Amino acid sequence: MIRVALGALACAFAAAAFVITETRMDMNHGLKAKVELMAGKLSLQPVRFQTGFDHDERLPDWGFLADKLLDEGACIRFENADRQQVYASCLGVAASSAATPQWFSALYRTVFSPVRPVRRTIETHGEAIATIEVSLDPTLGEARAWTETRRIMSVTASAIALLSVIVYFAIDRALRPTLAIQAGIDRLAGGDLSYRLPQVPLIELQRIGEVINRMAARLETAMAERAELARRLAIAQEEERRHLARELHDEFGQNLAAINAIAASVGATAKIACPELMPEAVSLSQIAMNMMNELRNTLARLRPAVVDEIGLVESLKDLVVGWNGRLGATRFTFSEKGDLHELPDAVAVTIFRIAQEGVTNAARHAGARNVNVTLERLNGYPAPSAESAVQLTIEDDGKGLGPHENAGAGAGLAGIRERVAIFKGRMDLRSEASAGAKLSVIIPIALTAQEVA
Template identity: 40%
Template sequence: MWNRPRFDLKVRLTLRVAAISAACFAAISAYFLITADRAAHARIDGIAAIVAKTLELQQGKVLWAASPRSDFPNLDPVSAYVMTPGLCLAFRGVGGEMLQRFCSGAPIPEDPPPQIFTAFYHSLFDPGREAARPVILRGTKLGEAVVSVDPAVQTAEAWHEAGRLMLALAIALPLLCVLVYAALARALRPTRMIRAGLERIAANDLTARLPPFDLAELSAVRDVFNHLAESLDTALAERAELTRKLIALQDEERRHLARELHDEFGQSLAAIRALAASARQTAAQECPSLLGECDGIARTATGMMETLRGTLFRLRPPDVEELGLVASLEGLVAGWNGRSRGETRFSIRFDGSFETLPATISANLYRIVQEALTNAAKHAGATKVSMELTMHAGEIALAIDDDGRSTDRAAKSGMGLLGMRERVAALRGRLSFEAGPAGGSALRVVIPLAAANPPALEHAA
């Protein structure tokens, strides 16, 4: 299954805030550039209007004085007031010829704008565009006053304004990211508690509860979480109680079946063996040819009685509470080793003290081991079955490994595995059944010792 990459929420939100902030800075920079461009054009338009008006006054003075000597156009008087670096003043005649032009020098900038900014600025704006105003006297157009600014000077001024904004962005953006990340880390600190609570729930610790939170959204999550934990705890308690009743009913049915087999079927087999022995004595005296049939009947009855004993042992195990869990399991393993006649080797190892183990857990552990050994012997064809029962850190762990066939194992032993799951669930434990690392199958059961606190689970005597 494809998994999408996961990112830390604080990092993701911080990056989004940084992206939005950078976009805002870019919009502000664009606004300042547009405003600066409009101001520059308005300035040269105003200078062009002043130059045109000055030239009109010059020509009017010439006509009024009727002076034969005319120095029109003369841009020197107005240039003293309006000239700035990179500014050009000119007068263009009616025919388009440039009659006079006056430009101020542009200083070489100490920090010239980068080529990429120059290309970007020239693509968006039109630095160096001329501003022309007509020079009109008595309704006659004498020419045009033309004002322009060196494109390099205008670009350098724009870069100077944008550079200040970029410097502010370079300082403010990292600081903003740090502050946002710190604020988010503080605000999202309760999510660690929520995660820890969910992990406890996943580990079957239904006593997990979340404390109140300051944020309304997290408080709503806390209320839902606690309600869910309480509901799940109640549902599992009711399920465990129902499972205990079902297991008790099953064990009672097993005891009843064991009594029926022992009283009815067992007595019938004993009678058959007695009749076979009597018939053999009679046949030995009167008809020796029937001795083989009598012996066959006796052997068949004996085999059926052996099978019946094994069945009765599985239906009605020894009193685990009286013998103890360790002795009962050792006897169970010894019985399986005896019945397998060396075809399958069963072994068990204990680590811990099980003398004070509650009867509820002891009886169900015995039943779980009994069912697991039956599955390994009947459905897996295992030649080696090893078990380990340990007690540590407030829980009991049972590990059963075999070298049998694991294909379709769960399907063939489905009812037995279901019974084991029910018993483990009634004790609030965990069960896993999977293929072993070196082949075969591995059964793992973990039961908390706190399982001794619920009402005692009835078990077969």
């Protein structure tokens, strides 16, 4: 719109300059025609004197010239053969005609020079007897230029206003579908890949919408395939962990228990028969106990058996109690809201894994004095008609995360984000430097149960 108006103004200024130039040319041609007419009249007077038709032998017959040929703003100057001024007459410019704005007068005088006077020599029988000069008052040229410019600028201003209104409504009508396209692109950018842009009247916008819809469809298919692959990998990973934990428990656990029993038997025998072997027997028993403790920790990381045995809530309580026992400077608390019994196995294991990672990050990197873990059952998520969801919140009062860390850098946060994405949940991390951090994870229960069924 602005460009159209500027283009129209440029055309208006060009037209004004053209009109002023034409006006100056007309004024110059008028001066030349007037001089020729005056010279013709004055050339006839000596002839009339000689033939006796005119008894008044004054040259020039100034009354005729002043009355018939002198116009507003014009000056006539008559010189004899000796270049002495004989007669001169000027007719001023009326005040109404000379009313030109000061800014226009200054601009006109800067760009254009005054119209030059026109001189004409009067000859009789090939001999110059006089010279006549006609000139115009400079204010007359400015006044006429202003009159023509004002006229064309008025017409142009009206045309620009009308054109702007027409262009505005035309562009508004043509580009109105772009609002729907922009809203659709915002929805696609927000993650709603199932949305498709509507049809619009303009062919160019239709092509853009078709391309965006094709890209969204391909991206939706790719994301669905990726989510399915990630889901299968997560299920396979949990199965492999369960199998590995069972093997370690059955094989290494029994062997370590046997080693510990043998070491105790060796110690009892050595106490009676060979006291020198007592230290080695005790050392062997301690090594076996240490290995059994490490095996328990490894089994807990591979497969949280406590989740299967005592449930998610009690497992999280044990997790918080364990961290309180390891770190005396940080206080860990746990709270629950809603009915959290009979959760699907996939939900319970995923929530426990995320809690492990989140609490570990808060304990090792946040430097917090308080870490609060909250587990809540959400009914009607993501819509009132939906079944429900589980929300896990881990909040601390530590040093917070920097801009780059808050953006998702780090394997721990990336792992949490992947687990949430597998089950089409939502993760929200809010943190500011020296203001702590708050991690919130929501996993739909009904959708999760269907996905892993």
